[in-house]
Amino acid sequence: xxxxxxxxxxxxxxxxxxxxxxxxxxxxxxxxxxxxxxxxxxxxxxxxxxxxxxxxxxxxxxxxxxxxxxxxxxxxxxxxxxxxxxxxxxxxxxxxxxxxxxxxxxxxxxxxxxxxxxxxxxxxxxxxxxxxxxxxxxxxxxxxxxxxxxxxxxxxxxxxxxxxxxxxxxxxxxxxxxxxxxxxxxxxxxxxxxxxxxxxxxxxxxxxxxxxxxxxxxxxxxxxxxxxxxxxxxxxxxxxxxxxxxxxxxxxxxxxxxxxxxxxxxxxxxxxxxxxxxxxxxxxxxxxxxxxxx
Amino acid sequence: xxxxxxxxxxxxxxxxxxxxxxxxxxxxxxxxxxxxxxxxxxxxxxxxxxxxxxxxxxxxxxxxxxxxxxxxxxxxxxxxxxxxxxxxxxxxxxxxxxxxxxxxxxxxxxxxxxxxxxxxxxxxxxxxxxxxxxxxxxxxxxxxxxxxxxxxxxxxxxxxxxxxxxxxxxxxxxxxxxxxxxxxxxxxxxxxxxxxxxxxxxxxxxxxxxxxxxxxxxxxxxxxxxxxxxxxxxxxxxxxxxxxxxx
Numbered sequence: 001x002x003x004x005x006x007x008x009x010x011x012x013x014x015x016x017x018x019x020x021x022x023x024x025x026x027x028x029x030x031x032x033x034x035x036x037x038x039x040x041x042x043x044x045x046x047x048x049x050x051x052x053x054x055x056x057x058x059x060x061x062x063x064x065x066x067x068x069x070x071x072x073x074x075x076x077x078x079x080x081x082x083x084x085x086x087x088x089x090x091x092x093x094x095x096x097x098x099x100x101x102x103x104x105x106x107x108x109x110x111x112x113x114x115x116x117x118x119x120x121x122x123x124x125x126x127x128x129x130x131x132x133x134x135x136x137x138x139x140x141x142x143x144x145x146x147x148x149x150x151x152x153x154x155x156x157x158x159x160x161x162x163x164x165x166x167x168x169x170x171x172x173x174x175x176x177x178x179x180x181x182x183x184x185x186x187x188x189x190x191x192x193x194x195x196x197x198x199x200x201x202x203x204x205x206x207x208x209x210x211x212x213x214x215x216x217x218x219x220x221x222x223x224x225x226x227x228x229x230x231x232x233x234x235x236x237x238x239x240x241x242x243x244x245x246x247x248x249x250x251x252x253x254x255x256x257x258x259x260x261x262x263x264x265x266x267x268x269x270x271x272x273x274x275x276x277x278x279x280x281x282x283x284x285x286x287x288x289x290x291x292x293x294x
Numbered sequence: 295x296x297x298x299x300x301x302x303x304x305x306x307x308x309x310x311x312x313x314x315x316x317x318x319x320x321x322x323x324x325x326x327x328x329x330x331x332x333x334x335x336x337x338x339x340x341x342x343x344x345x346x347x348x349x350x351x352x353x354x355x356x357x358x359x360x361x362x363x364x365x366x367x368x369x370x371x372x373x374x375x376x377x378x379x380x381x382x383x384x385x386x387x388x389x390x391x392x393x394x395x396x397x398x399x400x401x402x403x404x405x406x407x408x409x410x411x412x413x414x415x416x417x418x419x420x421x422x423x424x425x426x427x428x429x430x431x432x433x434x435x436x437x438x439x440x441x442x443x444x445x446x447x448x449x450x451x452x453x454x455x456x457x458x459x460x461x462x463x464x465x466x467x468x469x470x471x472x473x474x475x476x477x478x479x480x481x482x483x484x485x486x487x488x489x490x491x492x493x494x495x496x497x498x499x500x501x502x503x504x505x506x507x508x509x510x511x512x513x514x515x516x517x518x519x520x521x522x523x524x525x526x527x528x529x530x531x532x533x534x535x536x537x538x539x540x541x
Contacts, residue, residue, distance in 0.1 A: 058412050058413055059411065059413075059432025060410065060411045060432055061411070063391065063409065063411045066393075066409055067411060069392055070390050070391060070392050072297055073389075080390065129388075129418055129419055130384070130421070130496070131419060131421045132418070189495070193494065195358060195373055195503075197312075200362065200505060201361045201362040201368075202360065203359070204361070206358055206359040207356075207357040208356070209357070212348040213346070214348050214426065215348075215350070215417070215426040216426065219417065219418075219427075220418065281418070283420070283421060283423035
């Protein structure tokens with residue numbers, strides 16, 4: 001699948017933002033007054049910035065408001081509804097923390113649940129697709145949630161908590177890649193079942209249906225850079241999990257937060273690039289793509 | 295609403311006969327031609343006369359070489375690929391705006407282009423590559439089963455079928471109601487063992503593909519068979535017998 005920069009920015013920034021907002025909502029980052037204002041503003045900026053960048057890949061962003069209507073059937077619609085609802089629910093908590101209104105933690109706890117639901121919806125946009133076997137697996141929502149939690153704990157400067165979460169994320173990533181690599185083969189789809197020609201023999205592409213490219217090939221049969229996958233996976237593990245875990249364990253809070261946060265975000269973007277670039281769509285079969293070859 | 299209808303009164307769709315399709319691409323051009331002037335945004339082309347032309351098509355004809363399992367000579371099978379108007383259409387349920395829908399009266403899957411935000415998720419959800427985003431209009435395009443032809447009383451009755459079916463010179467494409475057991479498409483599917491594509495993905499496609507009939511085996515029956523058994527008579531017969539004795 002084509003790794004669109006706007007979607008990589010959207011999923012990484014909003015995931016990080018909602019992870020950080022959830023910890024603020026739960027009151028795990030104890031702040032009052034102006035520090036609270038800046039903490040909340042930072043969380044909102046990440047989440048809203050991510051959501052806005054998601055509209056850049058739309059053909060008609062001016063109609064984006066319509067995407068709030070189909071929450072009964074569509075994970076993409078649910079994601080939009082959950083994101084806006086969560087940001088609204090958390091607003092009173094942010095005001096209370098900033099101005100010392102003493103409204104308790106109710107809105108924050110409810111909003112933290114909303115943050116988790118939003119990240120889950122984002123992941124389910126991809127995990128629901130049977131047409132992309134690598135994505136159609138529980139490790140996808142688990143990975144998105146783990147990224148949000150780890151990113152939040154790193155930015156909250158929680159020391160060993162962040163170290164533990166980052167190490168857990170690393171293990172989950174390694175497991176996800178392991179099961180992902182055989183996902184297409186396990187899905188049991190091939191050109192014979194795609195064409196219904198299995199009774200006749202073994203089909204192979206003789207000639208492509210068109211000499212130029214088309215939307216399908218550009219969007220879903222993206223293969224550039226898969227050969228660098230192994231290097232990028234190692235880089236992802238080091239940047240997203242290894243370095244932040246080490247920084248949180250041995251550095252003082254502020255340097256750990258800045259270095260770990262930047263490293264983690266870069267790692268998250270590398271992971272998200274791979275998430276799209278390595279995902280193979282079933283439609284590639286019609287064009288002679290088979291799993292593992294690029 | 296992008297929830298799917300529980301039941302559709304008709305199940306309109308196509309039967310595509312892989313035995314008779316010759317891969318002439320007439321259905322591709324007829325489809326493009328009709329859908330350039332009627333329903334919704336026209337199917338655009340980018341750089342059509344330049345070095346890297348591409349464009350939006352709702353129907354593509356692939357060519358596959360099929361080698362029999364027991365060896366033997368490979369066959370070329372021409373394979374038209376378009377929307378199969380699935381009963382459990384994943385392209386409909388993923389749509390966040392309600393632009394993508396399946397009609398309860400006849401089962402046709404359509405896009406309301408005025409509500410389409412061009413997110414492309416429906417194209418990702420379709421295993422058959424039936425949807426293409428038009429690069430000019432930035433909305434999703436797909437086969438409408440020529441909904442603006444099949445009910446169009448301004449057209450002569452023989453033209454009230456999809457453009458691809460109407461134009462096919464070998465009669466490889468058939469249009470009809472799969473919910474009616476006596477329709478041509480239902481009978482063809484029964485008689486010829488019509489198959490769905492990728493049934494394991496649970497989309498329940500309506501369209502069916504008729505597998506190619508088994509062809510002659512060249513090593514068993516020579517094309518010259520009727521000529522090999524001729525007995526020469528007269529002078530030619532005498533010459534034949536005499537030359538035979540010279541061995």
